[in-house]
Amino acid sequence: MxxxxxxxxxxxxxxxxxxxxxxxxxxxxxxxxxxxxxxxxxxxxxxxxxxxxxxxxxxxxxxxxxxxxxxxxxxxxxxxxxxxxxxxxxxxxxxxxxxxxxxxxxxxxxxxxxxxxxxxxxxxxxxQRTNAWYRRMHELVQGGSLGAIKRVSWIITDWYRPQAYYDSGGWRATWDGEGGGVLLNQCPHNLDLLQWICGMPSKVRAFCHNGKWHSIEVEDDVTAYLEYPNGATGTFITTTADAPGTNRFEVTLEMGKIICDNANELTLHRLSTNEREFCKTARGGFDRPAAAVEKIETDGSNExxxxxxxxxxxxxxxxxxxxxxGREGINSLALSNAMHLSSWLDKTIALPIDEDLFLEELNKRRARKGS
The missing domain is CATH 3.40.50.720 (NAD(P)-binding Rossmann-like Domain)
Structure with a gap:
């Protein structure tokens, strides 16, 4: 062949x-x-x-x-x-x-x-894993030279969609036809990159607003709080209603902070000393570790x-x-399932989720078509 x-x-x-x-x-x-x-x-x-x-x-x-x-x-x-x-x-x-x-x-x-x-x-x-900026971000975070992750923040609100988009197909933005809204349609790439670059969180608390900005039955506005096994925390904010929207992905680590703006610019604030070590040894009450700002270059490939x-x-x-x-597709879906389940039950959800409970709750919503 x-x-x-x-x-x-x-x-x-x-x-x-x-x-x-x-x-x-x-x-x-x-x-x-x-x-x-x-x-x-x-x-x-x-x-x-x-x-x-x-x-x-x-x-x-x-x-x-x-x-x-x-x-x-x-x-x-x-x-x-x-x-x-x-x-x-x-x-x-x-x-x-x-x-x-x-x-x-x-x-x-x-x-x-x-x-x-x-x-x-x-x-x-x-x-999106082929994007040079995200590939470089993955290398920097997973390479270990910047230490452990402390905080993650992704504001990804440049998924704007007017009502006409949702009206273009009867299956769109329904629990029975599509299975979800912005988390399942627009954000699988973002959720995949989040776990690919930063790893899977251990807990999720989310607030998913269904039909907040559009005449739809699924979520079009989401704010989620994440907790990681090492104690790091994170936020993930998305919507299809912000104009203009924002795409800003920040990862703070022990040795600095990486900022990816609009998936086409990468800035690293590199500390001279590990923040955890500096915190314990600095003598001045207002001392801060020195940081050098670098514009990160990539190979430019984005196939x-x-x-x-x-x-x-x-x-x-x-x-x-x-x-x-193919087997990695379950990770981003686990994140969106956890966010949905957290919002539905109004509580923090530990990962891995209770898959039978999620399916039970999803099917309740599939049965209430148009709600």
């Missing part, structure tokens, strides 16, 4: 983007071999840009059974991600899954277990979705690393 034959399941916003990229030959080692969507209008769009007679199916299951693909990319509504992935695993196909991994961790855990038992490649479309697919092809063809292993 010199190219991975990819089937795209779902020709919506992201599926159509992936189809265009593959048609234009933008992903080395991969070619488009089939596509599927349950909506006639989406299939007609694909027929308009693909060669006559190109395999276009009504359902993802048809691609999986077709024998025409080596792998599938799943880009359908969230609840369908795990069932389609597991069907593909059983058929011996490699799987790339769009974010989020699913809606509830109990189902995603089952998907991960099925992937572990199959001899296939499983990747998640966490394309996004095509970079994730290129790495996926590399793993299938040559065994090289993925951008994000």
């Amino acid at each position: 010199d190219k991975v034959r990819m089937g795209i399941i779902g020709i919506g916003n992201m599926g159509s983007v992936h189809i265009k990229s593959l048609v234009q030959g933008l992903v080395p080692g991969m070619e488009l071999a089939a596509a599927a969507d349950s909506l006639e209008e989406k299939r007609q769009w694909a027929k308009g840009i693909l060669p006559k007679g190109f395999p276009i199916y009504n359902e993802g299951s048809e691609i999986i059974k077709s024998g025409k693909v080596d792998a599938v990319l799943i880009a359908v509504p969230h609840y369908q991600h795990p069932p389609l992935a597991m069907e593909a695993f059983r058929a011996g196909l490699h799987v790339m899954c769009e974010k989020p991994a699913g809606v509830y961790t109990k189902q995603v855990r089952e998907m991960n277990e099925a992937a572990a038992k199959s001899n296939v490649v499983f990747g998640m479309m966490f394309n 996004q979705h095509n970079g994730v697919l290129k790495a996926f092809a590399g793993r299938v063809l040559r065994g090289t690393p993925l951008v994000a292993e």
Whole structure:
């Protein structure tokens, strides 16, 4: 095999983007071999840009059974991600899954277990991990030279959406159709980066406001407080209603503070002395450790979705690393599940969450359609 034959399941916003990229030959080692969507209008769009007679199916299951693909990319509504992935695993196909991994961790855990038992490649479309600024931030925090994390703060409110966005599809912004709001639709990338760079918190207390700024039944405004195993704390604030919004990610460590603004600028305030040591040894009541401000440079690479697919092809063809292993998708989902559950029950939630309790509470909301 010199190219991975990819089937795209779902020709919506992201599926159509992936189809265009593959048609234009933008992903080395991969070619488009089939596509599927349950909506006639989406299939007609694909027929308009693909060669006559190109395999276009009504359902993802048809691609999986077709024998025409080596792998599938799943880009359908969230609840369908795990069932389609597991069907593909059983058929011996490699799987790339769009974010989020699913809606509830109990189902995603089952998907991960099925992937572990199959001899296939499983990747998640966490394309923001290709961003040079976040990669450099990951290296700085996880490298250890700046010491332990003390505080994390991410204000990510530049996800503005007008009411027309939510009115564009009946499944949007509903518990039964989408499984959540800003946390599950816009923020899976941010939550993935948060845990990838800083690790998983041990406790979450969140306040999720449903339909605060839009006529929707799910959350469009969230403030969450995080506690980490080492005693560090954090805040995560997001909404789809702030204009202009903010994207500012700060991590304070023992040896300084890293600030990422707008995902395109990185500043490090590097201390001359470990703050924990300085605190214990300084003699003056108002002394502060000296800090040098550095503008951090990166390699400038930001391949996004095509970079994730290129790495996926590399793993299938040559065994090289993925951008994000499929099993890692459960981490960001665990964070959003914990935030939802905390808000629903009005209390602090320890991680890992009670998955049965979360599903019970989610299903209550799915049953109350339109509430």
